[in-house]
Amino acid sequence: MSVPRPRPGILALQPYVGGEHKPPAGARLRANRAVRLASNENPLGAGKAASAAYLAAASDLHRYPDGDSRALREAIAAAEGLKAAQIVCGAGSDELIQLLVKAYAGPGDEVLYSWHGFLIYPIAARAAGATPVAAPERELTADVDALLERVTDRTRMVFVANPNNPTGSLLTASELRRLQAGLPRDVLFAVDSAYAEYVTDRDYEAGAALVDAAENVVMLRTFSKIHGLAALRLGWAYGSPAIVDVLNRVRGPFNVTAAAQAAGVAALADRAHIEASRRHNAKLLPWFSEQLRRLGFTVAPSAGNFVLLRLADAAAAQSALEHLKAEGILVRAMGGYGLPESLRITIGIEEDLQAVLDSLAEWKERR
Ligand code: PMP
Secondary structure, three states, X not given: OXXXXXOOOHHHOOOOOOOOOOOOOOOOOOOOOOEEOOOOOOOOOOOHHHHHHHHHHHHHOOOOOOOOOHHHHHHHHHHHXXXXXXXXXXXXXXXXXXXXXXXXXXXXXXXXXXXXXXXXXXXXXXXXXXXXXXXOEEOOEEOHHHHHHOOOOOEEEEEEEOOOOOOOOOOOHHHHHHHHHHOOOOOEEEEEOOOHHHOOOOOOOOOHHHHHHOOOEEEEEEOOOOOOOHXXXXXXXXXXXXXXXXXXXXXXXXXXOHHHHXXXXXXXXXXXXXXXXXXXXXXXXXXXXXXXXXOOOEEEOOOOOEEEEEOOXXXXXXXXXXXXXXXXXXXXXXXXXXOOOEEEEEOOOHHHHHHHHHHHHHHHHHO
């Protein structure tokens, strides 16, 4: 029997697997509730103003959203000192990544990324029929020379997450500029700064200045992390007028819901919540990393809202993951990222992180 068949390569795609939400039935909950540290969500939740704006949107559910996300783009532009006309909003930065790849790469083209970079890049490349090309890293950090060496005349775009998920590593402002400067002008450079707001290192640039200086750069940002709005799916891109024009042609006419737009505007105005989220991470990320090291664990330095715990091998990582899970503590396995000996743990509230430390200490003792 003949059936509709998708384009070549689609059925070979390994879909993205998100973090687990629920502990297994029968888990002995160490913290009397599930401890969810698998998806780099904001442990303080959304701000009150954003939640109120979301609820207020309920009275207008019969209306289509503003397809142009104008008020939101203007709020982003004011908060970041950018031009609203060069901003495009999306249903999460995920949507914008997919749209960029679909618009700029197809069969026969290469999409370059760093080996332990965010997994959506190779998935989006394959979905578009393009070939993902991974450049090796140095000490779990994107290697600018290795990336530049892998540029061919088929390379259409390069993705770098900075800070990177899941390694937490950071490229300095000058390294980012060196990468851009070394790329052919017709290769699109996507700087994914999903975790920009958490960076405390002074030698950092999220990408807006690069966008202003070069026509082949686009910066991606999200409301899922510092603003705590992951459920609403809201992200934005800042690019040259030409890139923005392309995104506006390929996106759905109403790709961002009215509730997400309203909550986004309120979140940007809620400086207190942004600051509290930033301070929480700046305090607990070094504390948690240090506590893990004191227990004898190896932790990669992180500039994000998570740490990468490096265990002896894949079996040890699996064993620790299962031990935590059995106590209702959910962290992320890293096999899909080529790091099967590692676990990624989001910086949660202190009580949750203490539960992780206690649980891991016990796991270590038992082995
Ligand atoms: N980029 C990076 C580096 C991420 O870690 C994530 C979320 N895990 C995203 C993009 C996507 O974020 P969202 O679609 O929620 O905006």
